[in-house]
Amino acid sequence: KAGVTQTPRYLIKTRGQQVTLSCSPISGHRSVSWYQQTPGQGLQFLFEYFSETQRNKGNFPGRFSGRQFSNSRSEMNVSTLELGDSALYLCASSSLGANTEAFFGQGTRLTVV
């Protein structure tokens, strides 16, 4: 069974640009959550999607957005990038969205210069 796939693995962007990250969950999993991981703040919850609906959102500015498609694949978008957005972005999938058994991808390392 294939795991959670995140693309791309590494990304370098310039301040002010926008970026789109992709996450393909484990087959059959309908819940996808996104997290930002930085050395100073740890893992911070961005949002959770289930069957194309956002069910919860973390405390991030509106520049961070996401969506989920009918095949459960998810994308997150960050507009007007800031230096502080440099981080590892992780997505996790679970079957029912209970998040007690979430499986993480390897993440996308975003560097904003």
Add this chain to the structure above:
Amino acid sequence: QKEVEQDPGPLSVPEGAIVSLNCTYSNSAFQYFMWYRQYSRKGPELLMYTYSSGNKEDGRFTAQVDKSSKYISLFIRDSQPSDSATYLCAAYTGGFKTIFGAGTRLFVKA
């Protein structure tokens, strides 16, 4: 105050030692408590989860939750160099949002 607090370490122990990793939390609504292990350049992987108070054992790992003191622990027996990683505690209320601790970096020396 963060909802889940965890000492970032690092924690360094000799091979074979018993390791104790701890977290505290502030939200009484948390019902599920998880421990994840994250190796360098990898995503976190779930080690185990517990519901409410009590202990749960899986091989060399034991997770313990004390809801009265809002304390979460992970014990690793007979620690191995391969256990060297960052350990993240997490808590979940059931509202489709998991809160993670900062993670504790563990080094097990051969």
